[in-house]
Amino acid sequence: ETWKFALEEVDGSVQDAFAEKFAELVKEKSGGDITVSIFPYGQLGTSGDLTELVQTNAVQITNASPGHLGSVVEEMQVFSIPYLLSQNDEATKKVLDSADVIYDDLGDSLRKKGLEILTMYPEGEMVWTANKKITKPADFDGFKMRTMTSPLLTEAYKSFGATPTPMAYGEVYSALQLGTIDGQVNPIFAIQEMKFYEVQSHMIWAGQQEFTTSVVTGNDWYNGLSEEKRQILDESIEEATDYIFPKQREYNKERLEKIKEAKPELEMIRLSEEQRDVFRERAEQVRDKYVEMTGEDGKRILEKLTKAFEDAEAEVTN
Amino acid sequence: MATAMIILMVTLLVLGFPMMIPLFGAAILAFVVFNPMLTPTIMVQQMVSGISPTSLIAVPMFIFAADIVTKGQVVQRLLDMVMSFVGHVRGGLAITSAVTCTLFGAVSGSTQAAVVAVGGPLRPRMLRAGYKDDFVMALTINASDIAMLIPPSIAMIVFGVVSGASIGEMFIAGLGPGILILLLFAGYCYIKAKRDGIPVEAASSWRERLTSMRKALLPLGFPAIIVGGIYGGIFTPTEAAAVCVVYALILEVGIFRSVKLSEIPSLALSTGMITAVVFILVAAGAAFSWAISFEQIPQQLLSGIGLTEAGRYEILFAIAIAFFIGCMFVDPIVVILVLTPIFAPITQAAGIDPVLVGIIVTLQVAIGSATPPFGCDIFTAIAVFRRPYFDVIRGTPPFILMLLAVAVLLIFVPEIALGLRDLAFR
């Protein structure tokens, strides 16, 4: 038996590392009866295609970013809100791993659309790259910041003082090079992979967001698995999740080293807590926008999730 | 299964079915016969994905702009100026065409856009000068492909992302082979013009040249807008195409008054139809390549060769051949996405410079998009020039040979590509 696992990212990415580990675990636990074959990005379609492919069971497992799931279940967009996730790794893991609000509340909404969410994990902090130093909203004045097309992200960068500019991912490099846009935001691995640093002068850590992904499967397929196979799946997912948290850190660190090595003159700025607070305060209006878009259900999810993070932080620090 | 798909494709192709049918047919075969558990709705999803990239917008926009200026005076004025300078040179017009295609494709980033925007207006003029149609069309198609080697290049960006090679370095490295190919093409134009006895015109006086330059001043705004706008960071290459449409309207309808506003809808309609004819093939190609990827056919074919112990030259040749064959049938970008990860561990282990691999791949992909049986530039040329398939491809072999020669040369003398790169980065 073969399970097809399609990724949103390329060979050698964090998602690939997760899938490889998962494949290894499944093989081991099933005594070699089940093989997981991995299809990296592009081979079976774009990120948007992949969720549909698991819904129809052409592919059994896939990564799906909350942003994409947000077009299936609107409340999933909650993960686009800046300064929502904890700055504490352990607390983040606790919530992403097991919070009821994700696996029950959001999970139920996804189930209605034929999807079963298996796990979520972060792939690294979203870092700004820019052609100038940015430490406060005023620095963003007249600054064209490339974001993904999502009303919440647009709102976020407006609130930060920038001019959010949507653009296809493939065009970003040359647009940065030619000055059509001034900066962009992505996790470190993407900045390294896409070589955005080659055409930028600054990298800025503002702590506004972790890049998260979820692993999903079609719920017909999931429910149709035998008890034994489902146990193999669940256990492998859990162990691979434990594996990927530290791995992902290490991986982004390596990638950052590569960037530093390739371009030593690149300026790296880590905003102080005070500087971050200014942006954090402005991000309040993104929460309002989210509630405006998703109504009562969304409000409940946002509150629950915020509380889950607070609880987890309290628990971890004690 | 791969064999069955290929046999079906070739049969439908030879029988003369519309080009989308061999592609759709092979995909349907894969879905219905070999993977009955897959629902064919996936084909529809992939068709949509195939025509989703925003950069595709450049194609209809350049077709539209070219339609407008061909109907009006812009083209005539530009050609008059060009002829006043190169009319007395043997093969001058053909060489000008080649250079224009290259430059145009270079800035627009789309080889298809270059075929329509340059080939559309220049072809009638070259025919009148006495060039053979098959030569003219083949020149247009192949000169446009040089554009892939000159930045910005979508093929290089995609390769950079999948392989991790530096995009900036590839951009520089592509220039060497790009210019080399252009020189070869120019030489061929000269020989062809001489052998076919294309008459040369009497050299123009400087006064005539000045007059023609003055008349071409506004039309020269096109290259100025494209180059200035893109390199000045005002718009992306895709957007430049739409800006050209507006500029074409301003010139032809507003200033020269050579096209009536009432004629615009029918020009838009013709653009729409040509676009559809080409894009339905892009969509069909996407459905077809999904089936191939799903079955992991490329991996199976390549695992049989045993490249892991091969030497540097064997590996590079294998890459060149694999990409060349792949691009004969499938969209270049898809080929890069599917094949690159397969070769990556092999080239890495052999310590081959990823930038060199990138340039070889880009060159193959460029050749592939102009190589029969399937190639987006061929389709575009058929749609725009309205000539039968065989007429369009008849003149291509000498060009493909020259391109392949450069590919081989590149494998043995990588400095053609890496020389400039080393100068700039090392």
Added chain:
Amino acid sequence: MESQLSVSRPRSKGALSALVRVLGFVDTAIGHLEAVLLGLGILLMAGNTVANVVGRTVFEQSIFFSEELNQFLIVLVTFVGAGYAARHGRHIRMSALYDQLNHLGRKILMVVICAGTAAVMFFLAYYSAVYVIDVAQGGEVTSSLRLPVYWTLLWIPVGLTITGIQYVLTLVRNLISEDVYVSFSQVDAYEDPEAHTGADASV
């Protein structure tokens, strides 16, 4: 353009002729609608893209739905255009073998081609309709305008069905007429490049 082509349609006799006339009328109406959608699609694409450039550079405000609108228009143009191209016999094909055949051979091959192509189009039209219904039921929305994704996809079954019908009509025309037709109204012939050195790109 439509009307010019309609003039060249040969008249048949009796009930068949009435049927052909009704079909012809419906067909012409659909043709006009396709032409309007196609032309408008291209004009909107240009307007939308340029407006985005102006917005971004002059007003520092990108149009957020610009990309989505263009994607909608591409799908519209591709699939509505596929039908329109079939109507004018403009789909690209490799005619080398076909060109070698005599009149009867061409006629038989053309009938086979029309039947096969129509079958593939209807097959895809059916599954694209299924796909549209799936997506509509899934309630997926576009990322910036939050509009239902299926609005864009709707053009696929419509366009493919029309394309399929065009090939059926061509088949019928080939069965009832003397000449070989590449579309319902278009006799098989390529343009003469020497006689036509002007606006080659126009229809």
